[in-house]
Amino acid sequence: MGSVQGWPGRSVEAAFSLEEVQLAARNHGMPLEMLRHGITPVGMHYLLIHYDIPLVHPGSWRLHVDGAVANPASYSLDDLQALDHVTRPVTMECAGNGRARLDPRVVSQPWVHEAVGTGEWTGALLWPLLQEAGIEGDAVEVVFHGLDRGREDGVEQTYARSLTLDDARRPAVMLAWGLNGGPLPPQHGYPLRLVVPGWYGMASVKWLDRITVVTEPFEGFQQTQVYRFRTADDDPGVPLQRIAPRALLVPPGIPDFFTRERYVEPGRCLIEGRAWSGHGAIVRVEVSADGGATWVDADLDPPTFAYAWQAWSHLWDAEPGEHVLCCRATDEAGNVQPVEQPWNTGGYAVNDVQRVPVIVA
Numbered sequence: 073m074g075s076v077q078g079w080p081g082r083s084v085e086a087a088f089s090l091e092e093v094q095l096a097a098r099n100h101g102m103p104l105e106m107l108r109h110g111i112t113p114v115g116m117h118y119l120l121i122h123y124d125i126p127l128v129h130p131g132s133w134r135l136h137v138d139g140a141v142a143n144p145a146s147y148s149l150d151d152l153q154a155l156d157h158v159t160r161p162v163t164m165e166c167a168g169n170g171r172a173r174l175d176p177r178v179v180s181q182p183w184v185h186e187a188v189g190t191g192e193w194t195g196a197l198l199w200p201l202l203q204e205a206g207i208e209g210d211a212v213e214v215v216f217h218g219l220d221r222g223r224e225d226g227v228e229q230t231y232a233r234s235l236t237l238d239d240a241r242r243p244a245v246m247l248a249w250g251l252n253g254g255p256l257p258p259q260h261g262y263p264l265r266l267v268v269p270g271w272y273g274m275a276s277v278k279w280l281d282r283i284t285v286v287t288e289p290f291e292g293f294q295q296t297q298v299y300r301f302r303t304a305d306d307d308p309g310v311p312l313q314r315i316a317p318r319a320l321l322v323p324p325g326i327p328d329f330f331t332r333e334r335y336v337e338p339g340r341c342l343i344e345g346r347a348w349s350g351h352g353a354i355v356r357v358e359v360s361a362d363g364g365a366t367w368v369d370a371d372l373d374p375p376t377f378a379y380a381w382q383a384w385s386h387l388w389d390a391e392p393g394e395h396v397l398c399c400r401a402t403d404e405a406g407n408v409q410p411v412e413q414p415w416n417t418g419g420y421a422v423n424d425v426q427r428v429p430v431i432v433a
């Protein structure tokens with residue numbers, strides 16, 4: 073096991089700790105073979121839950137809209153479902169995806185590659201609801217409060233995040249009550265969650281119960297203490313927002329149970345996967361069978377929806393021997409996945425290329 077870097081003040085051992093295993097068991101990822109599905113089946117979408125999943129009684133639950141607004145309001149689930157609504161596929165990814173592969177390792181939820189999924193979310197657009205409330209002239213941000221409560225680095229809190237008014241105004245931002253044609257399951261935020269397409273998952277607050285318009289920037293723990301890209305503990309860093317590009321492939325052939333090393337038969341082998349970015353469409357996916365020494369372009373499908381991943385594939389002529397399959401994406405803003413990953417204190421946005429060792433025999 074590699075060396076590790078603890079959060080400030082915490083010492084950690086090089087092996088994965090029981091606490092990390094406990095987090096990994098609660099917050100499962102999407103099995104990579106599910107990349108074959110354009111819409112991730114419910115139950116296969118990754119999960120990230122900081123505290124406990126709250127039990128919500130739909131009869132007494134209400135969404136409150138308050139703060140610097142002319143018309144504070146409160147909605148039942150029925151009230152919300154009577155509003156104009158949309159259904160859209162959105163690819164969501166945890167900002168910590170890839171963290172377990174950083175060296176030195178950063179101790180938190182230990183994702184390898186799998187903290188991603190594409191849900192078909194149904195809900196009302198956020199901005200019209202805020203306009204209904206009448207945002208006052210001195211407002212600067214909108215704070216989204218969840219119902220889940222816990223402690224983190226000694227700070228007791230309710231999960232909350234904010235968006236600036238400009239970000240809240242983006243037409244894609246929605247208040248979702250449905251996933252893949254059904255209600256939101258408890259683990260994904262029942263009865264209502266925010267969905268911020270193109271941004272890492274932390275912005276998409278689950279179990280929403282209050283939306284507060286504020287006149288000062290929000291300084292909550294999840295906004296200012298974590299989810300910042302910092303290269304050293306004294307670096308103020310920058311907040312994580314848009315998803316960095318990533319391509320993942322469905323590991324081909326059959327796996328070894330313990331190592332998950334792949335065994336593939338010689339001959340033509342279909343390598344397929346999905347690619348996405350929060351900075352716009354993916355314009356190129358490349359595949360390597362020699363660990364990144366040489367690359368060829370894969371066939372890439374055009375985007376189907378603005379914030380959903382794109383399918384790609386490549387026919388590989390698998391020759392007997394040992395190979396390392398890799399894939400890498402480039403988005404329309406020109407961002408390319410790194411082959412060497414720069415380090416950061418939170419283990420965020422780790423989007424270096426996936427490497428899948430394969431034995432062809």
Ligand SMILES: Nc1nc2c(c(=O)[nH]1)N[C@H]1C(S)=C(S)[C@@H](COP(=O)(O)O)O[C@H]1N2
Nearest residue numbers: 118119120121122166218231273274277278
């Ligand atoms: N209320 C609340 N919202 C939350 C979280 C949380 O712990 N509590 N986790 C966030 C994080 S870090 C991510 S990555 C996404 C995960 O959403 P999912 O579990 O539906 O995939 O939810 C976000 N919203």
Ligand SMILES: [Mo]
Nearest residue numbers: 120166167273
């Ligand atoms: Mo996350």
